[in-house]
Every structure is written in structure tokens, then in C-alpha cells.
Amino acid sequence: MRTATRILLLLTAFGLAGPAAFAQKTYLHCGRLLDVRSGRLLSQQTLVVERDRIVAVQAGYAAGGAQDQVINLENRTVLPGLIDCHVHLESQQSRASFAEQFTLNPADIAYRAQAIALTTLRAGFTTVRDCGGSGVNTALRKAVAQGLVPGPRIYSAGTAISSTGGHMDSTDGLSDFMMDKLNPGPAEGVANGPEQCRQAVREQFRRGADLIKIASTGGVLDLSKDGTGAQYTEEEIRAVVQTAHDLGMPVACHAHGAEGIKRAVRAGVTSIDHGSLMDAEAIQLMAKSRTWYVPTLIAGKSVADTVRAHPGYFPPVIAAKALNVGTQMQGTFGRAIKTGVRVAFGTDAGVYRHGQNAKEFGYMTEAGMSPLNAIRTATLNAAELLGDPQNLGALEAGKYADVVAVEGDPLQDISALTRPSFVMKAGKVYVGQ
Structure with a gap:
């Protein structure tokens, strides 16, 4: 012995x-x-x-x-x-969110993101797709994969991409001096025209992103005046998609308004995230093209409820968009599932409080989806969207x-x-x- x-x-x-x-x-x-x-x-x-x-x-x-x-x-x-295909692990919406972009250092964001990742995992979400941050999200993915910190398995989009004045333009609503001083470009996720769009994709590839995230329309929680209009041409989106596919990456597309959705679907994006104001034509196009729909109903509910319950919480321009867009998302979802659009689970965690991701299931079933199919969106369907059904789901x-x-x-x-x-x-x- x-x-x-x-x-x-x-x-x-x-x-x-x-x-x-x-x-x-x-x-x-x-x-x-x-x-x-x-x-x-x-x-x-x-x-x-x-x-x-x-x-x-x-x-x-x-x-x-x-x-x-x-x-x-x-x-x-x-x-x-469970799998959440649309989260933001770096951030948590609060009254301080606007100021934090000027006061937090990457290390501050990283420590917070680590805690958020554990909260997400403990809520039952073992895999997530992080749809845009500062690049800390990609570093966190590496740390989790190496066993340095606990968290869900992460697919990172790195920094998301939009046009000047779009959802990813950090200078929206700032003074002319600040706009000129910061002047973000492709490296910071702001790109115009096919060539800059290709450059922005290659930049995220170089930094280790797993997928590309773009915004073909405006957003709700930025200081631009409208979140619904199309903000990329179909040619620009095709440049993104072709470059991303050449580099082996899928493309997730933030989109609220119908025209921006239709352009993105025709250009070949992998998923439409939010899809808040899809019209009948957009829904039919989504179903025919087999484009994934990631609805994020809880995010729309959360921002609209916050506007009603806490006047002054958001600046007026954001409050107006939240009431317009957020209140329509569940109805759009109900119409889309009746037409056979493929759905993968996603919540936009960070817009609402992290760890409450599973509330999305309730909103999905309220709109007419069966509990089993709702669970499938966060298992089998999400695994397919992520391109890893052999290991997940x-x-x-x-x-x-x-x-x-x-x-x-x-x-x-x-x-x-x-x-x-x-x-x-x-x-x-x-x-x-």
C-alpha cells in the first residue's frame, strides 16, 4: 500500500x-x-x-x-x-448610466462585469451572447473560459457598430465641442459607407470578437431623437455581412423600425434583435429567409414601466422613445410567432436588472407561445443560433x-x-x- x-x-x-x-x-x-x-x-x-x-x-x-x-x-x-442570446454584461441601467461613460475606467467595468456574470449564471443561464460593450466583454469571455472567474459561457460581439448619430455613437446628444473632441470612428464602432463598415468588422475580428453586432436603426436608450428610422443602407449592411462571413462570424442586428429590419434581412444578417415595429412585410420576409428573431420583450416592458413609475428617470427624448417602442414589442412578437418566424431567446439584460432574465418566458407565453416552445427558444433554438447545437441546448x-x-x-x-x-x-x- x-x-x-x-x-x-x-x-x-x-x-x-x-x-x-x-x-x-x-x-x-x-x-x-x-x-x-x-x-x-x-x-x-x-x-x-x-x-x-x-x-x-x-x-x-x-x-x-x-x-x-x-x-x-x-x-x-x-x-x-438556459441560453440568453442578447445580454450586456458590462452595464446595469441606472440613473447614473449616462455619467458612468465618463467616470468609469476599464478596470471598474471589468470588476462589475465579473459580478454580473456570476449573477447571470446563478439565475440558470449557463451560456450568453454578449451583444456589445467596450471590449471588456471579450476579456471576460477569456477569463471565464480559462476558469479565472465564474460566469456563463460567453459569445462576445466586442464593440457593436452603427452609423454616425446611430445607437453606438457615444456622442449622441453631446455638445458640438464634445462631438468634435471624441469623434468616434470605425475602431470605436462608428462607421459610414461600405469601406468603413468593412474596416469596423475587421477591427472587431482583430480584437477577438465571436460575432458582429450592428444597428440598422436607432435605439431607445441613446440621446438621438428617433429610435425607429433606418440608419444603414442595404449596401452598407451587405458589406458588414460579407466581411463578417469571410472571417467566420455571424451578424446580429439591433433593429426597431420596419425598414431597417427589411434592409438587414435582405442583406443576410443572422438575427434581428428587438424587431419592435416589424410590419407584415417584414414578418413575412423574416419567416421566408429563416432569419432568427431575438425579441427582448422584458427590455421593452422595463423601460416603459420605468417611464410611467418614475417621471424624470430618463431624459425626455429617451422617455418618449421608451413609451413608443417598448409598449409595442409584445404585440409584434405575438404576430411574428403566428407567421412562423424562428425565435431564439434574448432579453437585453442590463437594460433591466441582471438575474431576472427568466421573466422573459412569462412575457412570451402571455403573447401566445406555449411554455415548451418558450423553453426551446432558450435551449435548442439558441444553440442553433450560436452555431453550436452539438454541444449546447x-x-x-x-x-x-x-x-x-x-x-x-x-x-x-x-x-x-x-x-x-x-x-x-x-x-x-x-x-x-
Whole structure:
């Protein structure tokens, strides 16, 4: 025994033993397991996890070996880790948001983003698509992937891109002096004309972005006077899409107004995010082209509710846009799903308080989507939008061990998803047992 122990200690010291050589399995005993593909709730199932992967899904409560761990989820409903395809991990909307762009340093943003990432993970969202920040989002992606800080798996858009005066132009509403002094260009996410648009895409590629995010219309929470009009030509959007695709990156497009949506869809963007004021023609075009729709209903609800409840919270120009755009998003969503537009879950987290992402499910079902299909938008559909269905989106052998458990049955009470009692990401438990 002493000789064997010495050998084991020596092997461990030289990195030749440990988890890789003596792999411990984790057995999750699931009272109810949601098969998102078939839509069935399976009783008394066991998920077998080894390292970061699911290696088996077995009927009944399987027993492991002496070295294995068993986690009792027998009184809970178990489903895949949830995916939010539109978050902003660097920021949290508040009365101080405008001033913070002049007072926070990258290190300040990074510390806050780390805390937000953990909040998001603990809310049951094991993977997110960060749709625009300062570049800290890309650094955070690296830190999470390297195990330096806890957080969801991140797909980062780096810095998003718009036209001069568009949603990403940080000088909107500032004095002429500040506009001239800052004068953002392609490197800062402000690009005009096809050549500058190509340059802006290449800049984000150089900085390590996973995808490109553009704005083909104005936005709500900026100081420009209108959030609905088209702000890029179809030629400019095509330049973005072609360059991004050449570099192996999809394109997410922030768009509220119908014309900006139609131009972006015709130009070949991967997703329309928000889609607030889609008309019938835009909806039909979306359905025909199979463009993904990421609706972010909670963001629209949040800003409109804030305007009503807290007069003066937003400047008048933002308050007017919030009431116009935010109040129409849920109705648009209801019309779009009836036409067969493909939906992937996204919330615009940061516009509302991080960690409340799952409230989006309730707004989706209020508009006519079934609870099962709402869950599919945050699992199977989101995995497909991210381009990684082989690793994400279902509780199946070979996929990442991203697992969420809730009390009750979310197919009967979708609000159960707002109260996760167990969260595992890549085989590591972050909430409960």
C-alpha cells in the first residue's frame, strides 16, 4: 500500500494523475427530466456527468461507484442550462448610466462585469451572447473560459457598430465641442459607407470578437431623437455581412423600425434583435429567409414601466422613445410567432436588472407561445443560433453538462424558471444540491 501511495503521489506531482487518470463521475437523480426535443417530461432519470460532459442519460436512479458523487434532484424538474442570446454584461441601467461613460475606467467595468456574470449564471443561464460593450466583454469571455472567474459561457460581439448619430455613437446628444473632441470612428464602432463598415468588422475580428453586432436603426436608450428610422443602407449592411462571413462570424442586428429590419434581412444578417415595429412585410420576409428573431420583450416592458413609475428617470427624448417602442414589442412578437418566424431567446439584460432574465418566458407565453416552445427558444433554438447545437441546448450524451433544476413543472407554471434551485455549468455546481 505504501508503494502504491508513493507512486500515486509522484504521478500527481508530475501531473500524470488526478482527474484525468482517476475520473470521478457525478450522478444526477432527476425526478422529472425535460426532453426539450420531444417535449416529454421523463420520470426518474439519471444524468451521468464526467468532467464537463454528459456521458449518459439513463432510466431509473443509477448508482455510481464508491468514488462517484450522487446529487439528489428527485423532487425537481431538470432541464438544460438556459441560453440568453442578447445580454450586456458590462452595464446595469441606472440613473447614473449616462455619467458612468465618463467616470468609469476599464478596470471598474471589468470588476462589475465579473459580478454580473456570476449573477447571470446563478439565475440558470449557463451560456450568453454578449451583444456589445467596450471590449471588456471579450476579456471576460477569456477569463471565464480559462476558469479565472465564474460566469456563463460567453459569445462576445466586442464593440457593436452603427452609423454616425446611430445607437453606438457615444456622442449622441453631446455638445458640438464634445462631438468634435471624441469623434468616434470605425475602431470605436462608428462607421459610414461600405469601406468603413468593412474596416469596423475587421477591427472587431482583430480584437477577438465571436460575432458582429450592428444597428440598422436607432435605439431607445441613446440621446438621438428617433429610435425607429433606418440608419444603414442595404449596401452598407451587405458589406458588414460579407466581411463578417469571410472571417467566420455571424451578424446580429439591433433593429426597431420596419425598414431597417427589411434592409438587414435582405442583406443576410443572422438575427434581428428587438424587431419592435416589424410590419407584415417584414414578418413575412423574416419567416421566408429563416432569419432568427431575438425579441427582448422584458427590455421593452422595463423601460416603459420605468417611464410611467418614475417621471424624470430618463431624459425626455429617451422617455418618449421608451413609451413608443417598448409598449409595442409584445404585440409584434405575438404576430411574428403566428407567421412562423424562428425565435431564439434574448432579453437585453442590463437594460433591466441582471438575474431576472427568466421573466422573459412569462412575457412570451402571455403573447401566445406555449411554455415548451418558450423553453426551446432558450435551449435548442439558441444553440442553433450560436452555431453550436452539438454541444449546447439539450440534456444528451456528449453535450456540455449544463443543467438547471426547478421546483414544480415549468410546462404548467413557466414562472418556475425564475427560481432555479440547482445550476450546473460544464459539470461544476454553482447553485444548490
